[in-house]
Amino acid sequence: MSVDISVQEHHHEGPDPNFFRRWLTTTNHKDLGSLYLMFSLLMFFIGGTMALVIRAELFQPGLQLVRPEFFNQMTTMHALIMVFGAVMPAFVGLSNWLLPIQLGAPDMALPRLNNWGFWILPFAFSLLLMTLFLPGGAPASGWTMYAPLVMQTGAAFPFMIFAIHLMGISSIMGAINVAATILNLRAPGMTLMKMPLFAWAWLITSFLLVAVMPVLAGAVTMLLTDRYFGTSFFNAAGGGDPVLYQHIFWFFGHPEVYIMILPAFGIVSHIIPTFARKRLFGYASMVYALGAIAFLSFIVWAHHMFTVGMPLAGELFFMFATMLIAVPTGVKVFNWLATMWRGSLSFETPMLFALAFVFLFTIGGFSGLMLAVTPADFQYHDSYFVVAHFHYVLVPGAVFSIMAAVYFWLPKWTGHMYDERLGKLHFWLSTIFVNLTFFPMHFAGLAGMPRRIPDYALQFTTWNEMASIGAFGFGLSQLLFLYIIVKCVRGGEKATAQVWDGADGLEWTLPSPAPYHTFTTPPVVR
Amino acid sequence: MAQPPSSRNARTAIRLLVIAGVMFGFGFALVPLYDVFCDITGLNGRVELAQAAPAASMDDSREVTVEFVANRNQSLPWRFEPVQDRVTVHPGATRTVVFVAENLQDVAITGRAVPSVTPGEASRHLHKVECFCFTEQELAPRERKEMPVTFYLDPDLPASVDTVTLAYTFFDANG
Numbered sequence A: 001m002s003v004d005i006s007v008q009e010h011h012h013e014g015p016d017p018n019f020f021r022r023w024l025t026t027t028n029h030k031d032l033g034s035l036y037l038m039f040s041l042l043m044f045f046i047g048g049t050m051a052l053v054i055r056a057e058l059f060q061p062g063l064q065l066v067r068p069e070f071f072n073q074m075t076t077m078h079a080l081i082m083v084f085g086a087v088m089p090a091f092v093g094l095s096n097w098l099l100p101i102q103l104g105a106p107d108m109a110l111p112r113l114n115n116w117g118f119w120i121l122p123f124a125f126s127l128l129l130m131t132l133f134l135p136g137g138a139p140a141s142g143w144t145m146y147a148p149l150v151m152q153t154g155a156a157f158p159f160m161i162f163a164i165h166l167m168g169i170s171s172i173m174g175a176i177n178v179a180a181t182i183l184n185l186r187a188p189g190m191t192l193m194k195m196p197l198f199a200w201a202w203l204i205t206s207f208l209l210v211a212v213m214p215v216l217a218g219a220v221t222m223l224l225t226d227r228y229f230g231t232s233f234f235n236a237a238g239g240g241d242p243v244l245y246q247h248i249f250w251f252f253g254h255p256e257v258y259i260m261i262l263p264a265f266g267i268v269s270h271i272i273p274t275f276a277r278k279r280l281f282g283y284a285s286m287v288y289a290l291g292a293i294a295f296l297s298f299i300v301w302a303h304h305m306f307t308v309g310m311p312l313a314g315e316l317f318f319m320f321a322t323m324l325i326a327v328p329t330g331v332k333v334f335n336w337l338a339t340m341w342r343g344s345l346s347f348e349t350p351m352l353f354a355l356a357f358v359f360l361f362t363i364g365g366f367s368g369l370m371l372a373v374t375p376a377d378f379q380y381h382d383s384y385f386v387v388a389h390f391h392y393v394l395v396p397g398a399v400f401s402i403m404a405a406v407y408f409w410l411p412k413w414t415g416h417m418y419d420e421r422l423g424k425l426h427f428w429l430s431t432i433f434v435n436l437t438f439f440p441m442h443f444a445g446l447a448g449m450p451r452r453i454p455d456y457a458l459q460f461t462t463w464n465e466m467a468s469i470g471a472f473g474f475g476l477s478q479l480l481f482l483y484i485i486v487k488c489v490r491g492g493e494k495a496t497a498q499v500w501d502g503a504d505g506l507e508w509t510l511p512s513p514a515p516y517h518t519f520t521t522p523p524v525v526r
Numbered sequence B: 001m002a003q004p005p006s007s008r009n010a011r012t013a014i015r016l017l018v019i020a021g022v023m024f025g026f027g028f029a030l031v032p033l034y035d036v037f038c039d040i041t042g043l044n045g046r047v048e049l050a051q052a053a054p055a056a057s058m059d060d061s062r063e064v065t066v067e068f069v070a071n072r073n074q075s076l077p078w079r080f081e082p083v084q085d086r087v088t089v090h091p092g093a094t095r096t097v098v099f100v101a102e103n104l105q106d107v108a109i110t111g112r113a114v115p116s117v118t119p120g121e122a123s124r125h126l127h128k129v130e131c132f133c134f135t136e137q138e139l140a141p142r143e144r145k146e147m148p149v150t151f152y153l154d155p156d157l158p159a160s161v162d163t164v165t166l167a168y169t170f171f172d173a174n175g
Helices: A019-025 A029-057 A068-103 A111-133 A156-184 A197-228 A242-259 A262-276 A283-299 A301-308 A312-324 A326-340 A349-372 A374-380 A384-414 A420-446 A458-490 B005-041 B120-125
Strands: B064-072 B078-082 B086-089 B094-103 B109-118 B126-131 B137-139 B144-153 B163-172
Touching (some): A019 A029, A197 B005, A242 A283, A262 A349, A312 A349, A326 A349, A349 A374, A384 A420, B064 B078, B078 B163
Antiparallel strands (some): B064 B086, B094 B144
16 A cells, blocks of 8 residues: 655644543543553453353362352353453454554544443443342343343342443444444545455444344343333243244344454454565455355354254254355455465564464364254253353454454554563463363363353363363463553553554554544545 | 535434434334244244134044143242143044143132144144133132133144144243
């Protein structure tokens, strides 16, 4: 991409000197991007601590540390916090930081909405987290909130529902902002098919968010009215149907899992060409694959509920539609591989995380294909095999891509290089421990260990001990991640504008750290 | 650029908000859509309720076993069971069977029975002429009540089906 930067001029007006006024009222995309990312990191540690409670209890069979009810609260809260508090805000934060400087825009399209979208989140998660101290404890029916089980939730019930409503509103506002930025604020000459892939991934993600977050809002609203206003959407005694809840939830839920992975695809599509020092192998096919995956996500939801008693025709349709997803996903994986083929590879920390992403996400993809086979799913359903599957796509998948992105763009954000030696150490610790945590779960699941239960039969002990050791190793390794970020923010070797010699894109034409205001005059992309 | 970016942004935002609003409505629209879908296809074991008189033709050559299952929700303090666990019928023939419910409490309780037919493909072919599940049932304290179901299987029942299970679950109608 050739860029004319001679017309750029940067505003010299900096951030508000008053600390509280700056961070509470900021409409600057870089400030909000940082807020989103810091919030996400905080939630990652809170949700991770809950995961360690789960793994500590599961270290040995029998009940040792926590009551079963509290165990169930931990599994539920861990999932809700990681999905809505860690992964999704991290991607929104990255979109805030990166889209304007990648597209040549002065800021996001709707800066005040942006501020509002972020500041809803602390309230949403305060509502959710305070349920831990309410009578009856936190929600314990799983993040899927299946009726009628969820109706047994104590005083936490309305807190959970309204927290979900707030998270949904925040996500929809973020998505509208991203779509408006990408559609309206691209630099002159940057056509849609010249956009960076991260922007493409986020454009499609934003449409998924706008389409399905309201469906979740509707589902939890129906739960609320069933509980307090005498409706019977999901209450069989009143003529409702609990299975209907599962259909509505997963109509949201399946696109939701792609909301958590499409931006990761975009990130990896930037990092691999940079460190292979080659152009991406097939840009257009990557865009079409993103679109195909997004479309398919709307017609596969019932593969989460093969065992509810669907007719044969339904089971077959959802099985084949699900397997079809492997085609566009395969296009992406082979694209990354072909990009690396005969490239001048170097293995800095972002590249290591991106490579681990490709390899380990693909393992998660393959176990997904196994789960798609309906007759086999009857054995795997609700077992630790499912837990292994979705943690492989979400932890070494989505979370690794976020870490890769942080290492990749941190020099641009802070103006300093991070400590490469510690970054590599963090990578190897994370990768070894993440596999130690989740790989044994495949075996425990295939052998019949059910999920969401605080105790297990003796023959699963060894796999669980390995997983628990891995989980504590992985969790503690993330303290190193925190240290590396703090160290990089506070100082370090000065980063150049280009940062990585293979990097390509508008953000690398800006000085490091990126000034508070950038591209107030749009660059011209030829 | 014909218009200033701010008005274009507002227009994009409003369009996307409209999509979000429509999808919120779509979530609720799934409720009737699901019922319609189940009624048309007979999926989910839904049984069509009031039906006309039985078909004239009776298929003497074929026998189908109909099994009866009686469940009650744990919040309902009743005893509930079929008098006969199973009967054998010819498709087209009308048959009446009896279920018995008994209120185990000293207060009157109203219950509602929700039917389900297995396998799903049989549900469209099992027709009820009379059923206690059509209305709510109130039992006086300690009352024991016999409740008849009159049904027939239509001769179009797929040949692969030789056993049909009719299950009822009684719920406390007051939740």
